[in-house]
Amino acid sequence: MRLKSKNLRWIAGRPVVILTEKAAKKLNVHVDDRVKVSLNKKSIYAVVDLFEGVVRDAEIGLSKEISSYLRTKGNETLEISTAEMFLGAKIIKKKLDGASLTKEEIVKVVSEITNNNLTETEIAYFVSAEKNQGMTLQETIYLTEAMINSGKHIHFKDKIVADKHCIGGIAGNRTTPIVVSICTAAGLKMPKSSSRAITSASGTADVMETIANVELSTDKIKKIVDKTNGCLVWGGSLGLAPSDDKIIQVERILNLDVEPQLLASIISKKISAGSNRIVVDIPYGGGKMKTKGEAKALGDKFAKIGKHFNVKFKPVYTDGTQPIGNGFGPVLEMQDVLSVLRNEPDCPQDLKKKSLYLAAEIMSLCGIYFAGSKAKKILESGEAYKKFKEIVNAQNESKDFDKRVKSLSLAKVHFHYYSPKSGKVVEINNQKINSLCRILGTPENPRAGVYLHRHLGKVKEGDDLLTLYSESEERLKDAEKFLLEYQPIKIV
């Protein structure tokens, strides 16, 4: 059936068309059915909504997801056809039934996701299938490859391009800006792209954004890296492995982190970004990995899949029993990073130590000898801080580093939480600290978050334990309730 396009200023979160009841009847479709919308040789699958008074019977209203894909201006003649359950969904069902998928099938699913042809609900079935039926190493390799091929790539002329990744789960743990500053100051090329927060208080991109422009084109990134050796940008807008962002969005609904997806996601993004020497930080004992055995099993898969693509992934296994750093939330974490880079005596020692360790691992993976002592020297001499400034200024295309740092500030509404008794702090729960931050409004409110005054160890009654920051009284109250009910800090 043919209908005239009408662009609506409507962001629906998925491709949706609006029909009148009469048009829907004629087309023999119902609410939530899928239709195929075609213009010239481009097609997109969309879900049907009925909305009287917005379009005429001869028109089809398009959500922005469709109009921007088909590049409609309005009043074009679109071909609308009903869509049977199609190949992408059939393949997902096959996986949900426990079968292994072929290379062609995985390529198909990834391309259907990339092209917006699968709904959130279908992607949820795919995520569940990956989670519960698992994927063989071979399937994970196919998935990785399909994700690499579905997106853009960045190429560097250098033989060695370094990178790091942490699988997450630890509150704070903002080592990346420090590690990149040290490694690039040591002469390594390190084009670091990071994510925004998925389930945590903030991601490296959220933290960097408090003082730097993090949404850059791949061309700009190449220029900056050629000039400064590194960058600290958001990976989301680069178009590397684009299906991944959609899958993550669906995983986020239940805070899932499905292993084959995690492997394919990280490896495909690193390879697409042009890296070939990557240290993967896998904390265990309190974050996503409960035991060292579990952590090692995952680390082995990184190494094996990497090898298939001729890229060195070196897993390192670190202490995941408690948060790292004092601040949790974009601005609070940036303050921690700055205090380590500036060698302030009261900087968080755990963050400094871990950053030095990771920097040395990367340097050594890239063939630099005496990496440990070199990394320490670079940090403590102020070279790393200078490098960090240089990178931020390059990303901002302006020498405004000092000004941006000076203007950092925290949310005004806050609450002090004191130790209710004397004793020993025996647990600081990563997940609960992250939940607390999200209730306070991170990462959307960069000035919100939690400051941790103590790590594991002795504490006296009335000692400062936490300070909570939020932009909203209401959120602060919710956070206080959460704090009392879930006790993220256990004192005995």
Added chain:
Amino acid sequence: MRLKSKNLRWIAGRPVVILTEKAAKKLNVHVDDRVKVSLNKKSIYAVVDLFEGVVRDAEIGLSKEISSYLRTKGNETLEISTAEMFLGAKIIKKKLDGASLTKEEIVKVVSEITNNNLTETEIAYFVSAEKNQGMTLQETIYLTEAMINSGKHIHFKDKIVADKHCIGGIAGNRTTPIVVSICTAAGLKMPKSSSRAITSASGTADVMETIANVELSTDKIKKIVDKTNGCLVWGGSLGLAPSDDKIIQVERILNLDVEPQLLASIISKKISAGSNRIVVDIPYGGGKMKTKGEAKALGDKFAKIGKHFNVKFKPVYTDGTQPIGNGFGPVLEMQDVLSVLRNEPDCPQDLKKKSLYLAAEIMSLCGIYFAGSKAKKILESGEAYKKFKEIVNAQNESKDFDKRVKSLSLAKVHFHYYSPKSGKVVEINNQKINSLCRILGTPENPRAGVYLHRHLGKVKEGDDLLTLYSESEERLKDAEKFLLEYQPIKIV
């Protein structure tokens, strides 16, 4: 935050609100985030869309799913708050992680689904979890109980109330109208509610609808059953176990049929409808159950769960290797039913035989002796046909049975498919026949469908095999393509 309600004539398929970008920013929510919308003491969770030009900054646009639930008229002050991942989603995640759920947790999920507080995507995760992690018998009992308690009930004074159910998967197989006519003529009470098609060409409700009103209130049903002993209505509008309809909608996206859900769905609906003697037809060898062992494992669960609720479920295991009857599609199946009830000599013998068998099983389960010969006598004497007329007339509140039957007609666009060679028909694939019907437009187009001229056995080149009916040339062409590509009839 408070916003003024604006009812939109918009059926979105799920509760959705429309905000301007400015309002969304103020509320700190993004597209696809969830908000809680409250009016007085009623609340509903909804997903956020941004749509400029439809509402003002101080307004919130409501899809019909919300306005009908909150009973808004427009311009009421609604309280909007952001919703963290809440209990329902946490429980689903727990199940997806492999844990068993407690009674309270299952009650919570069912009530969240019933109250529209879980999105399709979250329900998809729940369905996947049930499918891949399985559910214990105890969990399935909790689920059944929660579903019974979440909906309406029908009560009959009679000690014995009969029912039947087929788990489906067999094309045609429209025994229900015949079985109900026989059993009610034998004096049994049998208030039969049926579904519309889920994955097949048509459901019993779709077939009955070709000549009868099937959407009746529970009060009307009680009256009709008190008068005629039986009814043949659609179960969907009765409000029995309402969460089930939503789950089925999500299962349908991938044509899933998840066992614990299937058990809970059938058992809860039968109990809510007041039945206590139920024969469950479980075909094997070609439909949903591959082997008799599989079929028996499922049958045992029906019996066990039924026992917990003091209701007798008797599983019977029937031949599922090929379609039953000649016509597939609402009108075509009604024609088969009528020809059996009228004892026409060329009526489909397989349908007649199976209907007699099931009727006898039900009668015997309800304490009637010599059930087999009695059933046969009731059918062949025309008593069953008379009863069927009586029930249809009662549902239509008019003596229009003959007129309605006379006006039955098939879609005009058709296609004959002849045997391409002489040989033996060795397979008629149920699923492919159903797919063929759906491509032709069933169940939405009741006059569409497939007529099967031959069952398994010898065939000569040029013999009639199938006639395809559709309302649309385009769909007929798609069906011809499917027929040639997928070969639902195998001849050797």
